[in-house]
Amino acid sequence: MKDSLIIFDTTLRDGEQSPGASMTRDEKVRIAKALERMGVNVIEAGFAIASQGDFESVQAVARAVKDSTVCSLARALDKDIDRAGEALKEAASGRIHTFIATSPIHMERKLRMTPDQVVEQAVQAVKRARHYTDDVEFSAEDAGRSDIAFLNRIFEAVIKAGARTINIPDTVGYNVPHQFGELVRKAIEGTPNADQAVFSVHCHNDLGLAVANSLAAVMSGARQVECTINGLGERAGNAALEEIVMAVRTRQDVFPCQVEHIDTTQIVPTSRLVASITGFAVQPNKAIVGANAFAHESGIHQDGVLKHRETYEIMRAEDVGWSANRMVLGKHSGRNAFKSRLSELGIEFESDEALNAAFARFKDLADKKHEIFDEDLQALVTETAIESDVNERIKLVYLHVCCETGETPEACVTLAVDGEEQKLCAQGGGPVDATFKAIESVIDSGTTLQLYSVNNITSGTDAQGEVTVRLEKGGRIVNGQGADTDIVIASAKAYLNALNKIMAPSERAHPQVPTV
Incomplete structure (x- = not known):
């Protein structure tokens, strides 16, 4: 049996750090439920210490999600860890993700700490986090520019302190695939107690290499990838969840692990939901979830696909959630058909009042246009939620x-x-x-x-x-x-x-x- 690749989604935390991508508590819960339906292993719900709103969002996601682990980020500070632990108190499965910088430039210029002080603080943070949960993740911020000997040292120390996941971030997107893969290999091989933890990666896309670097790390032994829907994230974004999952799923002849726990048919609906809530539209030629991802205009391509799909398609559109079959609603459709279709799209209402408000909007829209499609329904529900969320x-x-x-x-x-x-x-x-x-x-x-x-x-x-x-x-x-x-x-x-x-x-x- 192949190892299972742990998918750690940080759309609600790192994705929200994209300028303008802030989400309300209820929007975060909607996305978290979509990720749960997809089968994502770990959902990083936010940074609990950041604000009262962030704390309440982590808390709300922790209450709502039952089948995925809910995680909160925390700096290697007592107050951060205590706040994260409090926010995750009601989680069916909770994780605290604590971090501190390990690169020479960060330790010297930002932290103004010696390497010994950094190790000591990291160990104290992990031990404190273990008071709240057995599931503690440690990240070496800017590991991509860190000294490998120091990484081995700090990883050994935090694993002894109780960390069960070790994350190696390419925080500034500086690495290239062969280099990053080698860094991950050396980190695992050079840490004496590496067998007691899962090694993870978190790659940024500053050079357009986040997915490539993440996959290189998987080939070198990483068994968790931190990623986001649509590659959302600060600066140029993070590794795209949909690309990681479909690469591993499609190329099982290459990868030593699998993602069978992920329901890939939920990828496109979740992509649309995130795009709608954040206002970050998906480019048409985006892999997997772009409007043109399975479109063929060339006559040669069209002829080939009609004769045998695999001549030009390495995946089936239906496998990621694309479908040509839609229930078209109109002004004569009733409340039950409306509610049923939204349920099929993974949208549920917490109260009859919320359903009534959305149905009223649906009827108004149906008077303006002849056919209502799934995309219209997603936008309609999002707009209804916006009005209820914002004062x-x-x-x-x-x-x-x-x-x-x-x-x-x-x-x-x-x-x-x-x-x-x-x-x-x-x-x-x-x-x-x-x-x-x-x-x-x-x-x-x-x-x-x-x-x-x-x-x-x-x-x-x-x-x-x-x-x-x-x-x-x-x-x-x-x-x-x-x-x-x-x-x-x-x-x-x-x-x-x-x-x-x-x-x-x-x-x-x-x-x-x-x-x-």
């Missing part, structure tokens, strides 16, 4: 836009701000620009627009447009989403969603900060 101090009451050839577009908006209606008009370079300026005439938020993105949810001229707006204020970045068959209205919804988030209090620590 809506600002609500759109009315929007009128005038746009004609040879005239400057003008928008008039009526907003309810803390329950009081205000109306103002503004002109702009286009209908969306005019709408945003009219909103700002009322709110005067002081924010900077960093991103405006529009994606069609389905095909056709009556398709919904899904708009993402990214705003920045005082170093804080938030995403807002909105969907509608009218792009201008969708844009206004997205802008207001972002404004409501930016006006909500948020104090959040970043995990990559000095530990002393």
